[in-house]
Amino acid sequence: MRHRAFTLVEILVVVAIAGIIIIAALAPLTFTIRTISRAQKNFSVSNRERFVINRIFADAAEALSIQCEAPFRLIRHDELGSAADDTLLLWTKTPSYTGEAMACVAYRMLPDSILGREMPDGLYRWVLSADAQPGDIEEGDLRREDGKLVLGGLIGARFSVLKDGEWVGEYSGGIPQAIRVTLQKEEGEVAYESQLPKF
DSSP, X not given: OOOOOOOHHHHHHHHHHHHHHHHHHHHHXXXXXXXXXXXXXXXXXXXXHHHHHHHHHHHHHTBOOTTOSOOEEEEOOOOTTSOOBOEEEEEESGGGGGTOOSEEEEEEEXXXXXXXXXXXXXXXXXXXXXXXXXXXXXXXXXXXGGSEEEEOSOSEEEEEEEETTEEESSEEESOOSEEEEEEEETTEEEEEEEEOOOO
16 A cells, blocks of 8 residues: 655645745734834823923922012024024922922923033923022023933924913013923924913
């Protein structure tokens, strides 16, 4: 009785069919894993962004006119061909929640350092001396090494306040009606607004 064996061609056909079935089964799995990974990354970035925005709004909501005639100051930057890098200065009591004195807090975008220090670009936050007032601060006083990077991945940041029913970018004075923060990214802009408490 003769036993018939598989030929090499038959074996190769079976292996090829099995390979196609495996690839067809793994393609959706690979796509799903990539989609989940991308969603997790976007969720993480979104959470960080919301945390920083809430931090800015908390600093603004805790701004006080005590010991400071003008607790709010905005400096608008509209240089031709460059992204927005406005400066927001606030006299606020939020540093006191971490055991520091009430102080001036500043936010500003900083581009890549030209001094050779490897510090990332993005939105920085400074807690300045308790003796410093928003009206006394010059932008040269905001040294990169003294600030803390709070949000990277931006190309610009725009600050506005609502004064007498109109959004303005240059401002120095008391606590306005509301504040708007516009973050500029490669994929576009996103704006956040918050009403401020009246005292």
